[in-house]
Amino acid sequence: MAYVNPSGEYDRDQRYIPTRITADGRDGYPVEPGRYRLIVSRACPWANRAIIVRRLLGLEDVLSMGIAGPTHDERSWTFDLDPGGRDPVLGIERLQEAYFARYPDYDKGITVPAIVDVPTGQVVTNDFAQITIDLSLEWARYHRPGAPQLYPPELRDAIDKINRLVFADVNNGVYRAGFAGTQEAYEKAYARLFARFDKLSDLLAGQRYLVGDTITEADVRLFTTLARFDAAYHGHFKCNRSKLTEMPVLWAYARDLFQTPGFGDTIDFVDIKKHYYVVHKDINPTGIVPAGPDLSNWLTEHGREKLGGRPFGDGTPPPPPKAAEVVRPGHGPEAAGLTAEATAAVEATAR
Template identity: 70%
Template sequence: MTIPTDPETGEFHRAPSHFAARITADGRDGWPVEPGRYRLVVSRACPWASRALIVRRLLGLEAALPVAVADPVQDERSWRFTLDPGGRDPVLGIRFLAEAYAEADPDYDGGISVPAIVDVPSGKLVTNDFDRITLDLSTEWTALRRDGAPELYPEALRDEIDAVNAAVYRDVNAAVYEAGFATRQAAYEEAFDRLFARLDALADSLEHRRYLVGDTITEADVRLFTTLVRFDAVYHGHFKCNRNKLAESPVLWAYARDLFQTPGFGDTVDFDHIKRHYYEVHEQINPTRIVPKGPDLSRWATPHGRQALGGRPFGDGTPPGPPPPGETLPPQW
């Protein structure tokens, strides 16, 4: 995997999503919400795709939006479906996600990313806009949500959620990559300092409140969690984000364990996929492709004590039930 960085500054910046059509209740972009019409393509290794998996599960959209899970180890032809019999997605009939991109735009020559939503009848990619996908699951797919689904993007709190999300994206979600992929010392240190300054501020905010916005789980918690859950396993060592481990930050470590132990979060996390993807694919950073054995993942199951802060995880809703058949993960430790 070639990591694109600025040759002069050594900075890495994530490319914007090229395919940004929206699947909406009224179909105004030509893509109406319909149960079973679309396929959500993810890698369980990818934090951006993990957002979609968590929101889909919390809202009970598994039947309405079936999922395809790519192999965590890419090759030069992009995300591949080698986990499926015959190396093809059984619904889309393709071997590589790039084929759906080509159906949407034969001239596209950019990156192939997940999450991606593909229109099953045409085989065309509809969107790879990871920022918008989860918000639309909360606001446009409401007719297909389960009874008791939580409000992850409540209208009264959207401005506050958006502000938190913007800061977390810039200084946490993206900053770990900007530190890890930097090819100049100054670029690395700038991202490193920004990351830990924001983590310190988040720890201060969460010391006396259970969730980031309001007293229930929202989209903001989902977006922070997907970086935190990968921190000690990958970002601390592989991306050199090593001022301290997550497990050495009492507030954030307890917050992350609280979410991990909440139905819909930890039961979508696959540490094997996470570790193999980063350490095997990023050969510029880890040329030996050796995957570390640690850390001790069983610590994710230890008590966190965050219930003492109050809060109602699902608000007036209820937890999701068990994962559907075929989506239950093997034991993580």
């Protein structure tokens, strides 16, 4: 949830459910294979983080995933992609039902990602920032062989620092520009966003990834915003100093990740555009979804391997997504021409 304060600035409601699923079960929810269900929407950048991390770590067989549709009303995300409009595991039509099952008077945002306790049907947490960290640390026993270290101890301070900056100025910054209630608030958010983009470009001009020489949690968090930038934020949120394709370093960095197994194959460009342009009636009252942009350029050569680094460190790329979790035909990577050859090339580089 969010609102525009009296000065016209967008304020994100960050009162998330702080309960954690941990190896020792200290919050009452121990890590158990098959017990929980991760609820996402491919349209949402915050949920997309959890989709990527779950896939990179190989947790598909221990943490099932339910996918809500790209649009919602003021009440909740819905499972309109599933037969009968119900999640096949939880049996609910709206994610709201899982929140109310635990908190009947819940008055905060019904957000994704959320993890639901399947036996009780109750939401456990929707703390998106903590969810991905816990998937790396608390679920480690169940990681696939060769899973990368996305939050290694020696890099955590550096990862946390850049995550704070990227969240404030980029991940949330695009929303601060898009939902600003005054010209002054919009221009302030716009300036912060592109100032941070310039600094990130300077950093990434000399190194392949944000922290260290492998993919980390920091790269996952930046990528999900970059993947949506030209499709939604540039036009819909008026973040229009430059398209991503016009920022050479960030564009090459984004393509490098997009062409890495576990990243581009989670992106649903159709759902992304439909969500932003249909749901935000206050910004786009006609609900018209743009036909563009052309996506084929996501597959062009990026040249980032010249900077060195190994995408998965001492680990290995994840296997292809499970059949039930492949992005719908015409919606995702194949819409941008993400070929088997491109995936194979990335995998060869990672070895």
